[in-house]
Structure formats: structure tokens, C-alpha cells
Amino acid sequence: MLSPATGEWSIYWVNSKYGELSLPPVVGRFTDGVGTFYCDEDYEGQPIKTRYTWSDITETAAHWEQAFSTDGGQTWEVNWTADFTRSD
Numbered sequence: 001m002l003s004p005a006t007g008e009w010s011i012y013w014v015n016s017k018y019g020e021l022s023l024p025p026v027v028g029r030f031t032d033g034v035g036t037f038y039c040d041e042d043y044e045g046q047p048i049k050t051r052y053t054w055s056d057i058t059e060t061a062a063h064w065e066q067a068f069s070t071d072g073g074q075t076w077e078v079n080w081t082a083d084f085t086r087s088d
Contacts, residue, residue, distance in 0.1 A: 001025075011037055011052060026052050033057055038073075049073050060086045 001010045010025040028037030035054035040047065049069040056063040062084045067076040 009035070009037065026050060028052075030054070043068070046070065051076060 001012075002008075003010070008027050008029050010027050012025045013022040014020070015022050024039045024041070026037035026039045028035060033055070035052075035057075037052040039050050041050050042048070049072065051067045051069070051073075053065050053067070054062055055065075064082045064084065065078050066080040067078045069076050
């Protein structure tokens with residue numbers, strides 16, 4: 001969801017088991033063709049930062065990755081990547 005007031009996007013996951021929005025959303029923006037989005041979460045009782053990055057965006061493709069940080073964003077561990085393509 002785009003906030004016209006701030007120019008920031010919010011990305012929400014939907015819990016497939018319960019059909020509910022998972023909170024908090026990751027929030028960020030696109031700069032020079034790369035979208036970077038962040039949120040603070042708890043993972044097994046430990047505070048972490050989550051980062052999503054959208055890159056290599058074309059009319060028919062995009063690359064996405066998820067990373068976690070346990071040190072306040074100083075280092076990141078990428079734990080999931082996906083490459084998307086659109087077919088006609």
C-alpha cells in the first residue's frame with residue numbers, strides 16, 4: 001500500500017492458516033529502481049530487524065530477497081530469495 005503523504009510503501013503478509021494480516025508491515029521506498037523495506041519483529045522472543053529488497057525490476061521480471069539482522073541492522077543474513085517472471 002502506498003502512502004501518498006510520505007511516498008513510502010507498506011508490504012503486508014497474509015497468514016494463510018488464519019487469513020489474517022501479519023503485523024507489522026515492512027515499510028520503505030523505491031530509489032533508483034531498488035525497493036528496500038524494513039520492520040522490527042520478534043523471532044522466538046528475540047528482537048530482530050527484517051529487510052526485504054526488490055531489485056532487477058523489468059516489465060517481466062523482478063528479484064526479491066528477505067534478510068534478518070540480530071544486531072540492529074549492522075549485519076544481515078539473507079535467508080530467502082525469489083526470482084519472479086511474468087508470462088503472457
